[in-house]
Every structure is written in structure tokens, then in C-alpha cells.
Amino acid sequence: MPAAGAILSVSRNAYREAIRDRILFSLLFFAVLMVGAAVLFSQMSFGISADSLINFSLAAITLLGVIIAVFLGNQLVSKEIERRTLYTLLAHPVRRTHFLLGKFAGLVWTLVVNCGLMGVALFLALLYVLPAHVAAGEWSLLAALYFILLALAVLTAIALLFSCFASPVLAAVFTLALFVIGNFDDNLRALGESSRQWLGGHLAIWISYVLPNFGDFNVATAASHFMPIGWRLIGLNTLYALVYCGVALAIAGAIFENKDLK
Amino acid sequence: MVAIECQGLTKDFHVGFWRKRPVRALDALELEVAEGEIFGLLGHNGAGKTTTIKLLLRLIFPTSGTARILGRPLGAPDLAARIGYLPENPYFYDYLKCRELVEYYAELAGVPAGERRARAQEALARVGMAEAMEQPLRKCSKGMVQRVGLAQAIVHRPQLAILDEPMSGLDPAGRAEVRDLILELRQQGATVLFSTHILSDAEQICDRVAILKRGRLAFAGPLDAVAGREESEIEIVFRERAGGGLGLVRRETIAAAELWSRLEALRAKQAQIVSVNPARRRLEDLFRAEPAERAAGRGAGQGN
Numbered sequence: 001m002p003a004a005g006a007i008l009s010v011s012r013n014a015y016r017e018a019i020r021d022r023i024l025f026s027l028l029f030f031a032v033l034m035v036g037a038a039v040l041f042s043q044m045s046f047g048i049s050a051d052s053l054i055n056f057s058l059a060a061i062t063l064l065g066v067i068i069a070v071f072l073g074n075q076l077v078s079k080e081i082e083r084r085t086l087y088t089l090l091a092h093p094v095r096r097t098h099f100l101l102g103k104f105a106g107l108v109w110t111l112v113v114n115c116g117l118m119g120v121a122l123f124l125a126l127l128y129v130l131p132a133h134v135a136a137g138e139w140s141l142l143a144a145l146y147f148i149l150l151a152l153a154v155l156t157a158i159a160l161l162f163s164c165f166a167s168p169v170l171a172a173v174f175t176l177a178l179f180v181i182g183n184f185d186d187n188l189r190a191l192g193e194s195s196r197q198w199l200g201g202h203l204a205i206w207i208s209y210v211l212p213n214f215g216d217f218n219v220a221t222a223a224s225h226f227m228p229i230g231w232r233l234i235g236l237n238t239l240y241a242l243v244y245c246g247v248a249l250a251i252a253g254a255i256f257e258n259k260d261l262k
Numbered sequence: 263m264v265a266i267e268c269q270g271l272t273k274d275f276h277v278g279f280w281r282k283r284p285v286r287a288l289d290a291l292e293l294e295v296a297e298g299e300i301f302g303l304l305g306h307n308g309a310g311k312t313t314t315i316k317l318l319l320r321l322i323f324p325t326s327g328t329a330r331i332l333g334r335p336l337g338a339p340d341l342a343a344r345i346g347y348l349p350e351n352p353y354f355y356d357y358l359k360c361r362e363l364v365e366y367y368a369e370l371a372g373v374p375a376g377e378r379r380a381r382a383q384e385a386l387a388r389v390g391m392a393e394a395m396e397q398p399l400r401k402c403s404k405g406m407v408q409r410v411g412l413a414q415a416i417v418h419r420p421q422l423a424i425l426d427e428p429m430s431g432l433d434p435a436g437r438a439e440v441r442d443l444i445l446e447l448r449q450q451g452a453t454v455l456f457s458t459h460i461l462s463d464a465e466q467i468c469d470r471v472a473i474l475k476r477g478r479l480a481f482a483g484p485l486d487a488v489a490g491r492e493e494s495e496i497e498i499v500f501r502e503r504a505g506g507g508l509g510l511v512r513r514e515t516i517a518a519a520e521l522w523s524r525l526e527a528l529r530a531k532q533a534q535i536v537s538v539n540p541a542r543r544r545l546e547d548l549f550r551a552e553p554a555e556r557a558a559g560r561g562a563g564q565g566n
């Protein structure tokens with residue numbers, strides 16, 4: 001079976017699995033509820049404006065996306081090994097690397113659908129609360145959603161990498177830890193650059209380059225004030241996410257390609 | 263042509279957490295399975311049957327040695343589509359319906375989109391799952407899952423079927439159906455390699471067998487050769503009349519030449535004959551584990 005066909009088949013099935021998992025629906029329900037609550041709150045108090053609604057909603061979308069990426073991503077591979085569903089799959093003309101890519105694509109597509117629906121909910125809420133502002137800020141809001149998706153794709157790739165050799169619980173802990181640290185990546189680099197210790201400083205800088213930089217994907221402040229987001233940043237973030245996912249998946253593939261399935 | 267050939271296939275597993283020590287699961291296996299035959303892989307629990315099969319499918323990788331399937335080295339790109347595989351104690355995506363699962367595997371095996379549904383239904387009907395096609399796997403019994411596993415192994419009409427304990431978990435009727443299925447596959451030109459630890463299953467359908475013992479090949483060839491049917495002994499199970507009713511079940515092993523005289527004697531006593539079977543002495547001996555292993559290998563050679 002050609003590579004693209006195998007990857008597509010596996011990803012379609014991964015998406016089907018996520019859809020049939022009721023967890024996904026409850027998360028979505030939760031998200032709609034949160035946006036609804038935000039609208040209610042902004043209606044009740046005069047002080048609350050579009051920016052707090054947007055900030056709050058983007059944070060909610062990110063949080064739910066992270067939950068999906070970490071808790072579905074961390075078992076993408078390990079669950080199939082443990083339950084031995086992988087045996088029959090890999091006996092088919094599907095290369096192990098293609099299996100990984102298919103799983104990755106399936107989960108990213110799940111995240112796209114999920115974030116897309118939540119984004120639509122956010123737009124509707126904004127239209128309802130502050131229709132005048134939407135026209136001005138929709139592009140920066142769209143860019144903010146796109147960046148969230150890029151960050152979630154990177155997170156999924158990391159979860160998948162850990163899933164290749166760690167148990168689901170450990171993989172989830174590692175991935176979450178990296179997500180938290182990755183949000184302070186710039187601080188780490190700044191720390192390294194200002195450090196007087198040569199070794200410690202350089203170590204901090206190197207580590208900051210290896211760790212995923214999630215801070216750059218966070219433009220909630222700009223988006224909530226309807227400030228334009230430049231094409232340069234969009235391009236750079238896209239490139240960064242592509243390269244990071246590529247490297248993480250390549251390492252995962254290299255580990256997984258010659259692994260004994262117990 | 264040769265369907266499967268193994269040369270010095272060896273597999274060490276490393277056990278222990280800190281100081282890993284190797285455990286040899288398979289030791290320099292030399293094996294040849296001819297195209298179009300039904301080949302049985304026999305051995306007691308832990309003999310290395312599953313290890314051999316997983317090596318052939320590249321689910322695990324050999325410590326040393328090589329193998330070829332259908333004349334191609336393992337992992338050749340066009341090979342997988344020509345093999346059907348049923349794992350031991352299969353487990354499948356339980357969020358799918360039986361038909362969806364078999365269709366998915368047909369898709370992966372490269373069956374054209376237009377044919378998948380019909381082929382999946384045909385394969386499921388073939389294994390006696392016609393009524394339960396739309397049932398989610400979550401709600402399937404063990405035997406039903408086993409049948410679905412067989413269906414996905416044959417849905418793409420493979421040239422070689424590798425089945426790891428295909429009869430396990432099935433009721434007696436199901437076992438017979440699987441035997442028929444295997445015979446039918448051969449009739450259609452396919453080669454079948456299957457593992458079992460139940461002698462009679464192998465005896466009824468295998469052209470040749472290999473017997474593994476603690477990871478080593480103990481015998482390979484036609485079953486008749488090892489069983490030595492000609493001069494073999496015969497096992498009679500019967501119940502004698504005692505005090506108006508039937509007595510306890512008794513089992514005797516006698517030389518084949520004595521069979522008729524012994525049966526005459528039993529008839530004279532109005533005993534009820536339960537069964538008369540070739541005793542397969544030598545095969546049982548080969549099969550039987552040493553006393554120390556016997557606990558682990560209990561049940562080998564018995565059953566139906």
C-alpha cells in the first residue's frame with residue numbers, strides 16, 4: 001500500500017476512535033458551556049468587555065486542546081501495544097513510521113475539528129456581545145486560534161514520542177511538564193543570556209533551544225485587543241511547528257521502527 | 263516453491279530490570295514450509311511457537327538468523343499484502359463493529375474501495391458471523407472475537423495464512439469449522455501455517471508438522487512418520503458391566519495386533535466401548551515435557 005494511502009487510512013481510523021470516545025463530546029460540551037458562561041458574565045457586569053471574553057475563551061480552548069493532546073496522544077501508541085491491536089495492523093502493508101504519522105494526523109485533525117467548533121462558538125458569542133468589534137479583530141482572532149492549533153500539534157508530536165517508550169501515565173506527566181516549561185522557554189533563554197557563569201549560561205540557552213517554545217504561540221493579549229498579527233510571526237511560527245513536529249516524529253519513528261512488540 | 267524458510271532463527275529475550283539476562287526463546291530454528299501445504303507448529307506452552315510467528319511477521323526481530331517468505335526476505339514491501347495473520351488471543355478496536363473492523367483491515371491490505379464491504383461480509387459469513395456483523399466488538403464473546411480475527415486474516419485472500427492457535431476459545435463445532443476453513447484455504451491454493459498444542463487438531467488436517475521443544479526444533483515432517491501409525495499402539499476406552507449397571511470408565515493401551523481379540527473379549531463381557539484411538543505413543547513422548555516442566559505444560563496433548 002502506498003505511503004499516503006496507509007497514513008490516510010490509519011489517520012481516518014484514529015479520528016473515528018476519537019469521535020466515538022465520549023470524552024471528546026463531553027469536552028466539547030464543556031467548552032460551549034464555558035463560552036456561554038463568558039457571555040453571561042459579560043452581560044451582567046458593565047466592566048467586562050471583549051478582551052476579557054476573548055482571553056478567557058482562548059485560555060479555555062487551549063486548556064481543552066492540551067487535555068485532548070496529552071491524554072489521547074500519550075496512549076496513541078502505548079495503548080495499541082498493550083492491547084496488542086498493533087499486531088494485526090503491522091502485519092498489513094503499513095510501515096511503522098507510517099502508522100505513527102497516521103496516528104499523529106488523526107489526532108491533529110481531531111484537534112482541528114474541536115478547536116474549530118470552539119472557535120465558531122467564540123465568534124458567535126462575540127457577535128452577540130460586541131458585534132462592532134468583530135469586524136475589526138477577526139483576523140487576529142483567527143491567527144490566535146491558528147497558533148493554538150500549531151502549539152497543540154507540537155504537543156501531540158511530543159506526546160506521541162513519549163508514548164513510544166513510556167507508559168501512558170509517565171508519558172502524560174512528561175508531556176504536561178514540557179508544556180508548562182515550554183511556556184517559560186523565553187525566560188530560560190533570557191536567564192542563560194544574562195548568566196555570568198559560562199557553563200550554566202550556555203546550558204540554559206541550549207536547553208531553551210531544545211525545549212519547545214510555546215510562549216511564541218501565545219498571542220492572546222494581542223488578539224484580545226484586536227491588534228494585528230504580522231505575517232512574519234505567522235510564517236515563523238508555522239515553520240517552527242513544522243520543524244519541531246518533524247524532528248519529534250522522526251525520533252519517534254527511529255525508536256519505533258526496530259522495537260520488539262511484547 | 264517454498265512458502266516459508268527459516269535459517270538459524272534465534273531469539274533472545276532480555277529479562278530482569280537492572281541486570282538484564284538473556285532468555286533464549288528460540289534456538290537456531292531451521293524450517294521449511296512448502297507452498298500449498300498445511301503446516302502445524304506444535305509444542306507445549308512456552309515452546310516458542312508464538313515467538314516464531316512474531317519473528318516471521320517482524321513484530322519482533324531476531325537475535326540472529328534469517329527467514330524468507332514466498333521467496334522474499336522478511337519486510338519486503340510487497341510481502342505483507344500476501345500474508346494473513348491471526349494473533350494469539352486477538353484483541354481488536356472495540357469501538358468498531360465487526361464489519362467495520364474487517365473492512366478497515368481490507369482497506370489496509372489494499373482491497374479496492376468498491377469491494378471492501380462485500381469482501382468483509384463474505385469473510386465474516388465464512389467464519390459463522392453472518393448474524394453478528396453489525397455488532398460492536400465491545401459486545402462480542404471470546405469465541406466471536408476469535409472468529410472476527412479469522413475473518414480479517416482471510417479477507418484479502420492471502421497466499422499465506424499464519425494463524426496462531428486459530429481454534430482456541432472456540433466450541434467443538436467452531437473448531438471443526440476452523441478445520442474446514444483451513445482445508446478450504448489450501449484448496450484455493452493458499453499455504454497455511456498454524457500453531458496449536460492440541461494434537462488431534464493438527465492430526466486431522468496437517469500435511470506436515472514441526473514440533474518445538476523449549477525453543478528447539480525436535481521434529482519436522484509428516485505426522486505419520488513420527489506417529490509410526492503402522493506399528494503403533496491403540497488406546498481403548500470402555501465401561502464394563504458391573505452389578506447390573508455400568509462400571510467405571512477404564513482406559514487400556516494395547517498393541518495394534520491385539521485389537522480384535524481384545525474387542526471380542528470386551529463384547530463377550532457386554533462392555534460398552536467409549537472410544538478406540540491410535541495411541542500415538544512416540545508423538546506423545548516427543549511432545550511431553552520433562553517432569554520439571556510438566557506443571558507448566560499441563561494440558562498439552564490432551565483435550566479434544
Ligand SMILES: Nc1ncnc2c1ncn2[C@@H]1O[C@H](COP(=O)(O)OP(=O)(O)OP(=O)(O)O)[C@@H](O)[C@H]1O
Nearest residue numbers: 262275287305306307308309310311312313314459
Ligand atoms: N516478551 C517476552 N519477554 C520475555 N520472555 C518472553 C517474551 N515472549 C516470550 N517469552 C518467552 O519465550 C518463550 C517462548 O514463548 P512463546 O510465547 O513463543 O511460547 P508458545 O509456544 O507460543 O506458548 P503457548 O502455547 O503458551 O502460546 C517462553 O519461555 C516465554 O517466557
Ligand SMILES: [Mg+2]
Nearest residue numbers: 311312313350
Ligand atoms: Mg503462543
